[in-house]
Amino acid sequence: MKISTHRSGAWKSYVNERRDLLTKIIMRIQLLFVIMLITAMHTFGNAAAQSVSLSARKAPLSKILDQIEQQTGYYFAYKVQTVEDLLVTVELKNVPLQEALEACFKNLPVNYKISERTIVISRKPQQNGQAPEVVVVPPVKITGKVTTKDGSPFPSVTVRIKGQKQVAVTNNDGYYEIQGEISDVIVFSYIGHETVELRLGGQKEIDIVLLEAAAQLKETVVKGYYSVPRELNTGSVSGIKAIDISRQPVSDPLMALQSKVPGLYIAQTSGVPGAALTVRLRGQNSIDNGNDPLYIVDGVPFNSESIGLNSNAASGNLSPLASIRPSDIESIEVLKDADATAIYGSRGANGVILISTKKGKSGKIKLDFNIYQGAGSITRRLDLLNTPEYLEMRNEAFKNDNATPGMADYDVNGTWDQSRFTDWQDVLIGGTAHFTNAHAAISGGSAATQFLISGDYRNETTVYPGDYRNRIGSALFNLSHTTEDKKFRVDMSTTFSSNNNRLPQSDFTSNIFLAPNAPAIYNAEGTLNWENSTFNNPLGNSRIRSTSKTDNLNSNLILSYSFLRDFQFKTSFGYNTQLINEVNIVPFAAGNPARANADLIRTNITAANRVKAWIAEPQLNFNRKFGHHNLDALFGATWQVRNQEGQRQTYSGFLNDELIANPAAAATKGALVTNYSIYHYSALYARVGYNYKERYILNLTGRRDGSSRFGPENTFGNFGALGAAWIISKEEFFQKKLSFISLLKLRGSVGKTGNDQLPNYAYLSTYESNSLSYNGVPVLVPKGLTNPFYGWETINQIETALEMGLLKNRILLNTTWFRKRSSNQLVKYPLPVVAGFSDIFANLPAVTQNSGLEFDLSSVNITNNEWSWTTALNLSVPWSKLVEFPDIEKTAYKNRYVVGEPLYLRFVYKYTGIDPTSGLYTFEDVNKDGSITSTQDKVPVFTGQHWYGAINNNLSYKGVSIDFSIQFVKQTGFGFLINQSPGLVNFNQPTEVLDRWQQEGDISKFQRFTRNTTTAFTANSLFLESDIRYTDASFVRFRNLSVSYSLSPKWMNYFRLSSARIYCQGQNLFTITNFKGLDPETQRSGFAPSLPPLRVLTAGIQLTF
Amino acid sequence: MGNVAEASPYYLALLTGSYGDELVNYSTNVTLQQLYTNSLNSVDAQTNRVWTSAYNFIYQANAVIEGVQASSGINEGVKHQLTGEALFLRAYWHFYLTNLYGKIPIVTSTLYKENAVAVRDDKVKVYEQIVKDLLSARLVLGDTYVGNDNISLSTERIRPNKFVVDAFLARVYLYMEKYEEAELASTRVINNKSQFDIIDADKVFLKNSKESIWQIMTAAPNTNLNTTEGAGFILTLKPQNSAAGSTAVSPRLLNSFTSADKRKTIWIAKFTDKTVTPM
Known part of the structure; x- marks a missing residue:
């Protein structure tokens, strides 16, 4: 032949x-x-x-x-x-x-x-009527090279001949070789990339470029213990990839998720480096207990609660997740509905966030370097009174009350220079923070063994005056090996990070309301000025240091073995330690040197806390195809132990400031406060997935959990879910008539998940030491009332979604509706204090509900070999409701909730304007009894998000790529009013207060200024607790911009680079809002003011060899 | 929960003294000022704290009574001492609660389901309960002050005994206008000359003085104070803005003493500073 x-x-x-x-x-x-x-x-x-x-x-x-x-x-x-x-x-x-x-x-x-x-x-057919000769076209050797868009070799691409069995895989240099027939169609495919089909048409050498998939339907969705192709997924899962993270110069991986996932609301609580974020997936499901999602890093449950024991500028609330470096993350998946989370049982009610670190890929050794630097500053300031306005306010307050400034009224009694002006926002939070982030990685391997080693370093300073910084170094090590027969596989990954966060003990933002005519900060000789003990210099705080050193080790080992064709046995072992060492040093120099007892003021507060957890999860998987029937099943178990051990001690009585760092030099040792807890958890879980022709899909998951956080009566709980999907677009009738709809999928799920985020031992009757004594002997006192019978907080969830793809999935639209209901909220049930304590842990006989609509639209607007433009839009509309609450009138909850109303209520007085005669605020006497009382005259107002979402765009032209993300939130929140009666003491106010009542008949926004603590003061207190304090806090935030340029292949070849990219990135660039406070996201201006999120601009370079 | 300072006898004296104009207030603390100027409101923190802390202490007393009762490891003598002390304290806090607030719920167990729905009882009923508790305490307490082992004698007059109960019982009877019973109870203390006696007025408030019937050691040993009262009421500087050292005896109270009254000449000192004025 x-x-x-x-x-x-x-x-x-x-x-x-x-x-x-x-x-x-x-x-x-x-x-x-x-x-x-x-x-x-x-x-x-x-x-x-x-x-x-x-x-x-x-x-x-x-x-x-x-x-x-x-x-x-x-x-x-x-x-x-x-x-x-x-x-x-x-x-x-x-x-x-x-x-x-x-x-x-x-x-x-x-x-x-x-x-x-x-x-x-x-x-030609022969005479005797034999069949004509059939010529079978013989195989031919086809070779070629597959490359990525940037021209680098693409290893491990599957190459096959359509309709045939033979399959080849590209080697490390991207070359392949396969036997095919001349008239065949050759197919190139790789996960997450578009599949390319080509007719050979006589060619024996074919080189192609494989592009990333525009629509991600073929990619795999990781659902924790198992994964499924996105197309066949019955649950609600969304997430981000390394590329999305790399576009944002963030320090905490959660910040990279901000505004990317529908249904997930993430808000920064402060702009202080390392500060924790508030993460709420599909609303607040628990009234009184934890609402954080379950975080799993490489299969190991990760403690996300702050473990710090000392106070610092981040309110003591540092995020442990910041120790996972964003540049080490391959993907973050957010599991939302019951179908996706029920396999996590009692820990799944608030959603599950899976973080996977990067893994090595087979191919030649790859070296990757990435470094960026940048600067950050606050974006918004409060418009506060200047000195003349401020003095006018103060003097008017005295005049209104026929009083003269007292001894301590230094600002107006002549002690302080009344012509001075200091912009305290400028002094205290107006600085520039600097950022440096460097990352290096080496990876590679053979078909059998792959590895990745990376190191990351970040240094971040603050906008405060003083030498503060957050420094973090980390290393990631990953190794995978598969035996030649592909039966046995080992995966190992370890991350270690060490974080040194040096912050002030308190947030300087709380001092921005100092009188604008307060004295100079420094004396002529450069020391802190205390103005003869009349001025509490805010920069004293800069001498107080709060250092937190956190070490985090997260390690995971997975062994898997395939046998009998369809079975796989897999065991995952995980270990996580978080260790924090904190020292707060208060030197005498931090305060007025005229004070007495210098050695008692000098304090050292040393604290250490450690969380150590291990987990073992054996699992048996089964997978088989019977014709058109596909069956997947798994069965597994979990054992987890987590123990926590911490202590905190205060030392004082140091002879001089230099000795404070050494506790041994202390004359007085405070009581050693220790805490210890151990948490045991075990579970059995299972999943059965079935589909017929990849068209009708069922997914059944379940888990039986036992947790040491519950009493013997309620240690165990059962959870489970059923998910189903129908891919309508795969039906013949559909394909014939509606082929422009490339995907139409209807899916839904129902199930039950639980929440065990409550304190350890709460069901036991416990006593604690309160550091007091009786007859000189330390005592123990009861810690609270005991209820050994409380049970799981369970959430029943239901969800339906329609997924639609148009124009060969260039446009994908997902519409999701969900409802989460809880009928046994575990709360600190308020009791009259006559019972000895003000509350008890109990399951509340009420039905609470969170529901919502989520839209997710992604579109490939333009794509050709030069241009590409994609847009993703997400929108979430949450609702909540108290469905049922028997006898609410008899409980203390009558002042927190209303049946039929949303769960996010504040009970406030109803402000009715200023009495033009008296010049005082007035309020509605709701119960018409002639007096305004807190229990009778408060009405509910809603606070929280009405809807929120974001638009993300990616534009690229040749080597230039521009990404930007705009977040929008419609919400009602805590306004800017300051927790201080204007004019009362030397405390500055926003310029708005100038619109005040001055004489009879005045119509104004603010009441008469007062320096007394009588009627006008009381009226102001009610004002601060009235509906006027809750304002529209909606905003549109240009959250992220990334501009990058990749060097052309010609240059890269010249420098022997496989890729080179320079980029500029901006975070939180600007915000459009009517909100008057410091920041509509943190909403903390007048009450416990905190540093607003910073605007960050960075520039960097990434090189890959 | 309220700490001891907030519901200690000192704090009670400070609050009621300010409210009753026995003290002059110099504090800028808003709630203390409200108390001083008789402009209390129902959400006022100070008035809440006394209520909250007192019921917490009553809970602790009840927990001791129930716990000791149920214990099989504690011997009878110790059981009696502990139960007696707890009953005494339960009576003590009910007494102050009813005098401050009038009708109050009587709480004699730790069962929160019952206590949570307890209703206010008439003052008469409250007093009956106080007397009942004190009489029960009398029955189980010994004659002497005991040490930390609950048995051995102690020179410290800290742990309540039968006579402490009698002295308090006398006071309770006086409030109930049961003068005969009051006399009987106080006579029992007065007659115990070996333990109690009248001593020089300047030594009355010293540690373990014979004139004192019940003394409380400062509960927070690290504060370097001998007594909270001393730190709070004895002025060493001009009156301060903070709660401690923010008051002075009012002229009205001062003038109610005769000039020869030793309580005035010895127990009250003078501090002159013209620069401060009461708020």
């Missing part, structure tokens, strides 16, 4: 033939790439040579056929025997191919047939 092909291609005609197809299919860009590359690779032959010239006498037919092939670009397929003895005599000059073939085969016992560019030759 012999086959020959022609090397020179008639590519123009190929393109013409395919043009109609090209315009239709979404992969046209890839094809263009392919065509261009192939075109470039081949030398053009005589492309127009459709005419044939032959001259032969009794020449073997095979030789003649060779000549025709060379002249035309057509090729012949035949059995060697067919033409063996045939001789041809022919004399032709520039005749068409058809004519030439007729001439050649005229007297021969063969037929020919032109199919595409192949001419198949077969023997």
Whole structure:
């Protein structure tokens, strides 16, 4: 048998033939790439040579056929025997191919047939009626190279011949080799990338570029213990990838999730480096207990609660998740509905966030360096009174009350210079923070073993005056090995990070309300000025240091073994330690040197806390196809132990400031406060997934949990969910009539999850030491009332969603509706204090509900080989409701909730304006009893989000890529009013207070200024507790911008780089809002003011070798 | 929960003294000022704290009574001493609660389900309960002050005994206008000359003085104070803004003493500073 092909291609005609197809299919860009590359690779032959010239006498037919092939670009397929003895005599000059073939085969016992560019030759049927000879086109070796968009080799791409069994994989250099047939279609595929199908059309060498998938339907969704193709997913899962994270110069991986996932609301609580974030997935499900999602890092449950024991500028609330470096993360998946979370049972009610670190890939060793630097500052300031306005306020307060400034009224009694002006916001929070982040990674491996080692360093300073910084260094190590028979696999990953966060003990933001005419900060000689003990210098705080050193080790080992074709046994072991060491140093120099007892003021507060957890999870997987039936099942168990051990001690009585760091030099040791807890958890879990023709899908999950946080009566609980999906677009009737809809999928789930985020031992009757004594002996006192019978907080969830893809999934729209109901909230049930304590832990007989709509739209607007533009839009509309609460009137909850109303209520007085005669605030006497009382006259107002979402865009042109993300939130929140009666003491106020009542008949926003603590003061207290304090806190925030430029392949080759990128990034660039306070996201201006999130601008470079 | 300072006898004296104009207030603390100027409101923190702390202490007393009762490891003598002390304290706090607030719920167990729905009882009923508790305490307490082992004698007059109960019982009877019973109870103390006696007026408030019947050691040993009262009421500087050292005896109370009254000449000192004025 012999086959020959022609090397020179008639590519123009190929393109013409395919043009109609090209315009239709979404992969046209890839094809263009392919065509261009192939075109470039081949030398053009005589492309127009459709005419044939032959001259032969009794020449073997095979030789003649060779000549025709060379002249035309057509090729012949035949059995060697067919033409063996045939001789041809022919004399032709520039005749068409058809004519030439007729001439050649005229007297021969063969037929020919032109199919595409192949001419198949077969023997003519014989006389005795035998079937005509069937010519099977023989295999041919096809080779080529697959590259990524940036031109680097693409290893591990699956190459197969459509409809055939043979499969090849590209090697480390991107080359492949496969046996195929001339008329075959060759298919290139790789997870997360568009699959490319090409007709061989006579080619034996094909180079292609494989692009990332525009629509991510084929990618795998990780659902914790198992994963499924996104298309076949029955649950609600969304997330972000390394590329999304790399576009944001954030220090905490959770910040990278901000505004990316529908249903997930993440708010910064402070702009202080390392401060924790508030994360709420689909609302607040628990009234009184933890509402944090369950975080799992590489299979290990990760403690996300702050473990610090000391106070610091971040309110003592540092985020442990900041120790996972964003640049080490491959993906973050957010599991939302019961289908996705019920397998996490009692810990799944608030959603599950899975963080996977990067893994090595087979291929040549890759070195990656990434460094960026930047600066940050606050974006918004409060508009506060200047000195003349401020003094006017103070003096008017005294005048209104017929009083004269007292001894301590230094600002107005002549002690302080009344012509001074200091912008305290400028002094205290107006600085510039600097950021440096460096990352290096080395990875690679063979088909059997892959590894990745990376290191990361970040240094971040603050906007405060003083030497503060948060420094974190981390390392990631990852190793995978698969045996040659692919049966046994080991995966190991370890991250270690060490964080040194040096902050002031308190947030300087709380001092921005100092009188604007307060004295100078420094004396002429450069020391802190205390103005003869009349001025509490805020910069004293800068001498107080609060240092937190956190070490985090997270390690995971997975062993898996496949047997009996369909089974796999897998065991995951995890270990996590978080260790925090804190020291707060209060030197005497931090305060007024005129104070007495210097050695008692000098304090050292040393604290250490450690959380140590291990987990073991054996698991058996089964997977089998029976015709059109696909069955997946798993069964597993979990053992987890977490113990926590901490202590805190205060030392004082130091002879001088230098000795404070050494506790041994302390004369007085405070009581050692220790705490210890151990948490045991075990579970059995299972999952059965079934689909028929990948069209009808069922997913059943369940878990039986036991937790030491519950009494013997209620240690165990059962949880489970059923998810189902129907891919309507795979039905024949649908494909015939509505082919422009490329995907239509209806899915839904129902299930029950639980929440065990409550204190350890709360069901036991416990006593504690309160550091007091009786007759000189330390005592123990009861810690609270005891209820050993409380049980799980369970959440029943239901969800339905419609997923739609248009234009070959260039446009994807997901619409989701969910409802979460809880009928046994575990709360600190308020009791009259007559019972000894003000509350008791109990399951509340009420039904609470969170529901919502989530929309998620992604669209590939433009995509060609130069331009690409994608847009993603998400929108979440949450609702909450107290559905039922028997006898609420008899409980203390009547002042917190109303049946039928949202759960996020504040009970406030109803402000009714200023009495023009008295100049005082007035309030509605709701119960008409003639007096305003807190229990009778408060009405509920809603606070929280009405809806929120974001638009994310990615634009790229050649090597330039621009990404930006705009977040929008419609919400009602805590306004800017300051917790201090204007004029009462030396405390500044927003300029708004100038619109105040001054004389009878005035209509104003603020009441008369007062320096007394009587009626006007009381009216102001009620005002601060009235509906006026809750304002529209909606905002549109330009959250993120990233501009990057990748060097052209030519330059990269020159420098032997496989990629090079320079970039500029901005975070929190600007905000559009009517909100008057410091920041609509933190909403902390007048009450416990905190540093607003910073605007951060960075520039960096990334090189890969 | 309220700490001891907030519901200690000192704090009670400070609050009621301010409210009753026995003291002059110099504090800028808003709630103390409200108390001083008789402008209390129902959400006032100071008035809440006394109530809250007192009921917490009553809970602790009840927990001791029930716990000791149920214990099989404590011997009878110790059981008697502990139960007696707890009953005494339960009576003590009910007494102050009813005098401050009038009708109050009587709480004699730790069962929160019952206590949470307890209603205010008439003052008469409250007093009956106080007397009942004190009489029960009398029955189980011994004659002497005991030490930390609950048995051995102690020179410290800290742990209540039968006579402490009698002295308090006498006071309770006086409030109930049961003068005969009051006399009987106080006579029992007065007659115990070996333990109690009248001593020099300047030594009355010293530690373990014979004239004192019940003394409380400062509960927070690290504050370097001998007594909270001393730290709070004895002025060493001009009156301060903070709660401690923010008051002075009012002229009205001062003038109610005759000039020869030793309580005035010895127990009250003078501090002159013209720069401060009461708020």
